[in-house]
Amino acid sequence: MSFIFKSASEQAQALHKGEISSLELVNQHYARIEEVDADVHAFLHLDKEGALAQAAAVDAKRKAGEKLSPLAGVPLALKDVMAQKGVPTTCGSKMLEGWRPPYDSTVVTNLKKNDIVILGKTNMDEFAMGSSTENSAYGPTHNPWDLSRIPGGSGGGSSAALAAFEAPLAIGTDTGGSIRQPAAVTGTVGVKPTYGGVSRFGLIAFSSSLDQAGPCARTVLDAALLHEAIAGHDERDSTSINQPVPQVVAAAKKLDVKGLKIGVVKELQGEGYQAGVLQRFNESVEELVKAGAEVVEVSCPNFTYALPAYYLIAPSECSSNLARFDSMRYGLRVGDDGSRSAEEVMNLTRQAGFGREVKRRIILGTYALSSGYYDAYYGSAQKVRTLIMRDYAAAFGKADVLVSPTAPTTAFKIGDKVDDPVAMYLNDIATIPVNLAGIGGMSLPAGLAPEDNLPVGFQIMAPAMKDDLMYQVGATLEAALIDKWGGNLMSLAPKLGAR
Amino acid sequence: MSAISRDEVAHLARLARIEMNDAELDHLSAEMQVILNAVDRVQEAAKADVPPTSHPLPLQNVFRPDVIRPSLTPSEALSGAPAQEEQRFKVPQILGEE
Numbered sequence: 001m002s003f004i005f006k007s008a009s010e011q012a013q014a015l016h017k018g019e020i021s022s023l024e025l026v027n028q029h030y031a032r033i034e035e036v037d038a039d040v041h042a043f044l045h046l047d048k049e050g051a052l053a054q055a056a057a058v059d060a061k062r063k064a065g066e067k068l069s070p071l072a073g074v075p076l077a078l079k080d081v082m083a084q085k086g087v088p089t090t091c092g093s094k095m096l097e098g099w100r101p102p103y104d105s106t107v108v109t110n111l112k113k114n115d116i117v118i119l120g121k122t123n124m125d126e127f128a129m130g131s132s133t134e135n136s137a138y139g140p141t142h143n144p145w146d147l148s149r150i151p152g153g154s155g156g157g158s159s160a161a162l163a164a165f166e167a168p169l170a171i172g173t174d175t176g177g178s179i180r181q182p183a184a185v186t187g188t189v190g191v192k193p194t195y196g197g198v199s200r201f202g203l204i205a206f207s208s209s210l211d212q213a214g215p216c217a218r219t220v221l222d223a224a225l226l227h228e229a230i231a232g233h234d235e236r237d238s239t240s241i242n243q244p245v246p247q248v249v250a251a252a253k254k255l256d257v258k259g260l261k262i263g264v265v266k267e268l269q270g271e272g273y274q275a276g277v278l279q280r281f282n283e284s285v286e287e288l289v290k291a292g293a294e295v296v297e298v299s300c301p302n303f304t305y306a307l308p309a310y311y312l313i314a315p316s317e318c319s320s321n322l323a324r325f326d327s328m329r330y331g332l333r334v335g336d337d338g339s340r341s342a343e344e345v346m347n348l349t350r351q352a353g354f355g356r357e358v359k360r361r362i363i364l365g366t367y368a369l370s371s372g373y374y375d376a377y378y379g380s381a382q383k384v385r386t387l388i389m390r391d392y393a394a395a396f397g398k399a400d401v402l403v404s405p406t407a408p409t410t411a412f413k414i415g416d417k418v419d420d421p422v423a424m425y426l427n428d429i430a431t432i433p434v435n436l437a438g439i440g441g442m443s444l445p446a447g448l449a450p451e452d453n454l455p456v457g458f459q460i461m462a463p464a465m466k467d468d469l470m471y472q473v474g475a476t477l478e479a480a481l482i483d484k485w486g487g488n489l490m491s492l493a494p495k496l497g498a499r
Numbered sequence: 500m501s502a503i504s505r506d507e508v509a510h511l512a513r514l515a516r517i518e519m520n521d522a523e524l525d526h527l528s529a530e531m532q533v534i535l536n537a538v539d540r541v542q543e544a545a546k547a548d549v550p551p552t553s554h555p556l557p558l559q560n561v562f563r564p565d566v567i568r569p570s571l572t573p574s575e576a577l578s579g580a581p582a583q584e585e586q587r588f589k590v591p592q593i594l595g596e597e
Contacts, residue, residue, distance in 0.1 A: 102575035195555045209554045238561040239554075308538035319515065326516070328590050330579030342591045347518035359517060363527060364534060366511045367503070380541040382551030387544060389552060421530060422537050438555020464555070 004032050008074050008168040008222040015062070015073045022055040022062075022073030026117055029075045033119070033166045035497035041141050042151075042161040044080050045088045046120035051075070058115045070225050070249075072115035077167040079158050080121035081128055082213065083202035084108045091204050092124040092136040092154075095331050095353030105202020106234045107171060107213050114229040119167055122157030126355045127322065128175055128206040130154050131427035133182075134418050135357045142414070143186060145454055145493055149411040152182025152427075158216050159186040164496055169226050170216040175207050176310050177407075177431025179214050180443035184406035184457020187445045187489045189223045189474070190216045194464045195438035196241035199234030207317040208239070210310075210435045218490055220444060220475040224252035227467070243465065251468035252475040258292035260473065263399025267303040268430045268459075274409045276449025280456040281405040284446045287480040288403075288473065296399050300391035302384065306433040309384035311425055312368050313436070316378050318358075319365030325353065360421065389437045396463045401473050404430045406443040406457030434461055442470040444478055445489045455489065503531050 003011050003020055014020050030048060037043055058073040078084060081091050083101035085108075090096045104112070111118060125135035133141045133156025141156040143149040144163040151160040155172035159182030162170050172179035174192035183190030191214045198213045205211060215226035231245040264285060269278055289295055327333040327349035328342070335348035354362070368377035395402055407427055417424045434441035439461060446458035458477065462469040482488060505528040512519045512527075519527070573586050582589035 099579055102571055102578045196558075235563060239556060239558065241556065302544060305541055305544045308541045311534065311538050312541060323516075327581060329588050331581075333581035336581070336591050338591075340591055342593050343516065344518075345591045346516045350516055351518040354517070359519075360527065360530060360534075362515050362517065363508065363511050363531065366515045367507075367531070367535075370511070370514070376542055377538070379551060380545035381538075382553055383545035383549040384541050385552040386549050389555070422533060425537075436555075 002028055004028050004165045006168070007219045008071060008217055009219070009225065011074050011168055012071050022058045022117060023052065025073065026051055026055040026075050026119065029119060029167060032497070036164050037166065039142060039147055039496065040144055040160050040164045040166070041139060042077065042122055042157045042164060042166055043120045044090060044092070044123050044138055044157070047087050047118060050087065051117050051119050054115070054117045058117070061115070069114040069229065071169070071229060073117065074169060075117045075119045075167050076111065076169040076171065077120060077122045077158055077161040078108070078118050078171050079124055079155050079173055081124060081173050081204050082107055082171060083204065084118065084121070087121065089121065089204070090138070091128070092126040092138060093353065093355070093358070094137045095325050097332065099331055103202065106199035106236060107230050108202065110230045110232070116169065116229060122161055122170065124157055125154035126358050127204070127318070128154040128173055128178055129318070129357050129361055131177070131181055131424055132417065133157060134414060135355055137355055140414055143411045144496055145186065146411065149413055149454070150185065152185040152411065154178040155182045155216070159183055159188050159190065162186065162188045162216060162218055163490065163493060168218065169222060171213060171230070172216045173203055173211060173213045174435065175210045176314060176435055177428040179216060180431050180441055180457065180459060181407045181427055183216060183443040185411040185455055187455035187493065188216060188218055189220055189442070189444045190214065191223050191227060191442045191470065192434060192440060193227065193231060193467055194241070194440045196239050197245070197440070197467065198231050199237040199240050201234055201236040205321040207314040208321060209317060210314060220471060220478045221249070221252045224248040224471050241465070246465065246467040248468050248471045251471040254472050255476050255479050256292070257288055257473055257476045260293045260401070261399040262288050262293045262295050262473070263298040263395055263402040264295060265303070265395070265402050265404050266297055266299045267301065268404035272408050272426065272429070273405060274449060276451045277405045277407070277409060277456050280446040280449060281458060284458045284477055284481065285403065287484070288477055291476050291480055298395040298398055298402065300395055300433070302387040302391045303433050305384045306388055306436055307425060307429055309381040309388070310428070310432045310436060312377050312381035313385065315361040315365035316368045317365070319362045319369065322358070322362055325350065385436050388433055392433070392437045392439060401469050402461040404459045406430060406459040410449045410452055410454035410456060430459060439464045440467040440470055442474050444474050445481070447481065447489065448492065503528065503535055
């Protein structure tokens with residue numbers, strides 16, 4: 001019997017009851033990958049040897065009667081930006097083609113501690129820069145809902161793997177929306193925890209004050225279980241929060257929003273948002289009202305500056321972070337024929353190793369940080385960041401959580417926006433304020449847009465360190481919608497492969 | 500509205516240690532201009548009395564005791580090296596022809 005269409009919690013229960021072994025479960029997923037990934041291209045690398053060994057080890061532990069963590073033995077897809085010892089880690093770039101990290105990221109250490117089985121590394125926009133996974137140096141990933149469309153980005157591989165039932169769990173990273181927007185366009189769940197909630201040790205840095213790894217799954221409860229597995233203080237990440245992990249699993253089981261105030265952000269809707277997206281968003285808000293929540297409208301006037309501020313801060317930080325790719329200690333080296341200087345080899349290597357979007361952002365960041373322009377650009381963007389945080393603080397004075405559509409449109413066709421950087425950047429318009437403020441954000445499925453039958457995402461934003469509120473509201477909405485639809489949204493997805 | 504010249508972009512490419520050809524510099528300059536036009540507006544919002552925020556968490560000086568702890572072994576640290584010799588990273592000559 002196939003377990004691949006079940007949720008992670010259901011798979012975990014089946015493992016616990018002995019209905020299936022982890023080895024069989026992992027093999028079922030590899031068979032699925034074999035069946036559909038030629039079309040979806042979610043994965044860049046499969047670590048069969050490692051995964052099967054891990055699965056066998058978990059099965060042995062279970063047989064010996066050891067107490068295991070809730071997700072022990074369940075398979076997972078890992079975004080290729082996370083270092084996994086001995087396993088090729090490319091960040092979707094030629095710069096790191098073939099590079100095998102000599103260490104595990106803390107996220108991977110935590111996954112292994114929880115006996116979660118890592119199937120392989122998923123495709124992404126190069127160095128996490130993009131909203132469509134078209135910037136991968138290894139070819140795009142295709143949206144399982146419509147293979148001619150983008151799966152979102154930068155974490156399109158992870159979201160597509162979930163939507164194609166190649167894995168029940170995935171890890172993503174989110175700097176401007178790279179977990180949430182892919183979740184929205186693939187009908188899956190994605191969470192960016194409060195900044196500092198999950199360790200960045202081994203998360204190959206794009207923009208250090210914004211990057212955050214987070215759980216991706218097909219249900220809110222699954223995401224909560226994964227959240228608790230990976231989150232926590234880490235001595236090796238000086239930006240990690242030294243406080244207990246919010247009780248998100250308990251919150252995800254609390255199907256109740258009575259008395260909660262839901263703040264609809266005026267600036268994150270209206271012009272630029274697809275009609276069907278807004279319709280599903282408003283219907284979802286209605287469901288929360290029916291469930292007992294109170295809706296208030298809030299205004300965050302400085303959000304209009306969030307996108308430009310992000311596209312100054314992130315490139316600036318990235319120009320600094322990507323300076324390490326200099327051909328000296330790891331990664332690509334080009335042109336070292338004995339006649340060239342180190343600087344020349346560096347220049348040639350970085351030209352050959354980085355794609356267009358990465359180079360664009362490095363140059364933009366170098367400009368924004370250069371003397372004469374620093375105050376006007378990076379300095380101003382930092383001030384906007386303060387204003388955004390103030391807007392959130394004021395809004396959270398009026399509401400417990402804030403909501404918006406996750407992305408302005410449903411999945412567009414591959415190729416539609418590659419030649420228009422600014423149009424591409426607009427995909428992040430609703431997700432970016434969350435990263436700038438460092439608070440938590442979740443996207444969960446709100447239905448299909450009537451005009452194109454493609455998934456729409458509903459975004460929930462919670463105050464810093466109150467991630468549990470996102471899960472409480474998200475789980476309640478999810479249950480209400482499943483009830484309304486008579487089943488899970490994913491059951492409406494086109495059937496891939498032979499099934 | 501600030502304008503960015505092709506020469507400036509070429510200078511930035513040198514600063515960023517990226518060897519770009521002419522066609523790429525032309526294309527990139529045009530793109531830079533479009534992007535800068537879009538992000539320029541942050542200056543309207545940035546009033547003098549607003550303090551900058553570099554980081555969302557109120558953390559300062561997160562240190563650990565200055566005690567030696569196990570880290571990567573030399574062979575682990577060299578495992579990604581494009582070239583190595585005598586347990587060192589082997590790199591092209593630092594001083595080249597101008």
